[in-house]
Amino acid sequence: xxxxxxxxxxxxxxxxxxxxxxxxxxxxxxxxNRLNKNYFYKxxxxxxxxxxxxxxxxxxxxxxxxxxxDEFITNEHYFALKNLDILDSCDLVGFHGQTLxxxxxxxxxxxxxxxxxxxxxxxxxxxxxxxxxxxxxxxxGAPLAPIYHKFIxxxxxxxxxxxxxNIGGISNLTYWDGEILIGFDTGPGNALMDDFMSRIxxxxxxx
Numbered sequence: 572x573x574x575x576x577x578x579x580x581x582x583x584x585x586x587x588x589x590x591x592x593x594x595x596x597x598x599x600x601x602x603x604n605r606l607n608k609n610y611f612y613k614x615x616x617x618x619x620x621x622x623x624x625x626x627x628x629x630x631x632x633x634x635x636x637x638x639x640x641d642e643f644i645t646n647e648h649y650f651a652l653k654n655l656d657i658l659d660s661c662d663l664v665g666f667h668g669q670t671l672x673x674x675x676x677x678x679x680x681x682x683x684x685x686x687x688x689x690x691x692x693x694x695x696x697x698x699x700x701x702x703x704x705x706x707x708x709x710x711x712g713a714p715l716a717p718i719y720h721k722f723i724x725x726x727x728x729x730x731x732x733x734x735x736x737n738i739g740g741i742s743n744l745t746y747w748d749g750e751i752l753i754g755f756d757t758g759p760g761n762a763l764m765d766d767f768m769s770r771i772x773x774x775x776x777x778x
Contacts, residue, residue, distance in 0.1 A: 574599040578606075580661035580695075582648055584669050586740025586762045588622045589775060590614045591651045595661060603722060612651030619775075622669065630672050630681070637683070644669050644683040649692045664689070664697045673702070675711040675756075710754075713743060717754030720745035740765070 576599045583592045595608035614622070625633060625640060633640060648666065652658055668684030686699035702712035720735040724747055732748035742760035746753040761776070768774045 574601065576602075576604075577662040578660055579663050579665060580652075580657065581665040582651070583667050586670070587765050587776065588614065588619055588626075588669070591648060593651060593655070595657045608657050610651075610655060610657075612647075614647070618647060625671070625683075633671055634681070637681075640671070640683045641685040642688070645685045645689050645692075648684070648689060652693065658693065658695075661695065664693065664695050665701075666697050666699045667701065668699065670702070673712060675706060678706040680706055680712045711756060713754060713756070716743055717745040717747075717752050720754070721747045721752055 576597055579596055579598055581592075581594050581596065583594075584590075585592075590611055590613040593610040593612060595606050597604040597606055621643070666684060666686050666689055668682035668686075670680070671683050672679065672681040674680070680702040682700070682702060684699065686697045690697040701714055705714040706712045716737060720737065724731070724733050724735065732746065735745040735747075736757070737743050737745070738760040740760055740762040742757045744755060744757050765776050768777050
């Protein structure tokens, strides 16, 4: 089955909470054309402090004020996009939000962000809830990473089987042998270094 190509605007935040990665690509879900339209929206010092303080609170406390937190995260994404010229040319926005709590064994993942509000603010269709849907189907809540890693392996014509280790705030691994595609988190990555730099040197990360 063939799918139409669309201009997809992807938004991603990580455990480092340093800002929002933005990328516009041309894809039909199977094939990808890079448009070299990549941006980074850096969080202000105030925003980062707010996000850091949120994650230090008990989950039950944060859930009681989730509507406020959803609006806060949504507004940050709107500010990141409102002045970009790529907004007019995109057909669809992929909105990850900010992870508040993640427990794949219990099939629970709580993301901050209001996709309906962002869709209204941008006047664009918004796709949201990647993690929760993947968890309900037996995954670990990161459905996009293995697919993209598989794409990289095929693009570079790497001999299979192959493992791809992505060291973000939390590290994750993808395995692809031409038939079986597996992806899962392996444990802490740069998040530990970020914490060390913050506590010892009062810096966000080791450049």
